[in-house]
Amino acid sequence: MVTPGEYLSFLDARLPGLVAGAHVYGSRVLGDVVHDSDLDIVIELSAAAELPSMDGADVAVVLAGSLEKPVFDVTPLAGEITPVLWQQLRTVGQTVRGTRPTCPGTAADVEAYCRDNLVSYWKRLFDRVRVMPDLPGHDILWVGLGPARLWHTIRTGEIVSKSRAGELAAARWPDLPILDLVAARRDPSVPLTSSHLRASVELFDRICGEV
Incomplete structure (x- = not known):
């Protein structure tokens, strides 16, 4: 599992003096690191350059100063x-590394993005998932917990981890085995079956009906 320090050392050796800022987000700051979690990080460069890739790092790159803009x-x-x-x-x-960014934006921007993403990405994905008899366990986790994060953010404005979103969705719809997905995210030995895939589809439909 890549640490921020390891990743910055990797970049500095290949792009000396160019990395002006580095900001971690995702599972590392939301308390949801699991065995296969990537390092989610935004890198600010003082000049345009191509970042070398590193396994285990999910990176967005912007020019220095960009995080002070909408x-x-x-x-x-x-x-x-x-x-x-x-x-x-x-x-x-x-x-x-660098100065904590202001990243200006509004709650309305976040809600609008989440609502659009439910349709433009997730609905299209579920249109395909509905005709699949089964999926690998890690894919069931993706389709089962991803929409729950959007559902919670649309309702409250809060951004939570996949695991927390699953817990909240399970509390809202206790008849669905969503807590099994949360357990499997934390422990890969927990089995997921076609019944969990069907539950994920049902959860998505209920989320769309509610929001």
């Missing part, structure tokens, strides 16, 4: 940036 005014050098990312960076993100 997300819609920034074109990343690499990776994806969203209003949800901006909110994480300004609220729970951990700055490991």
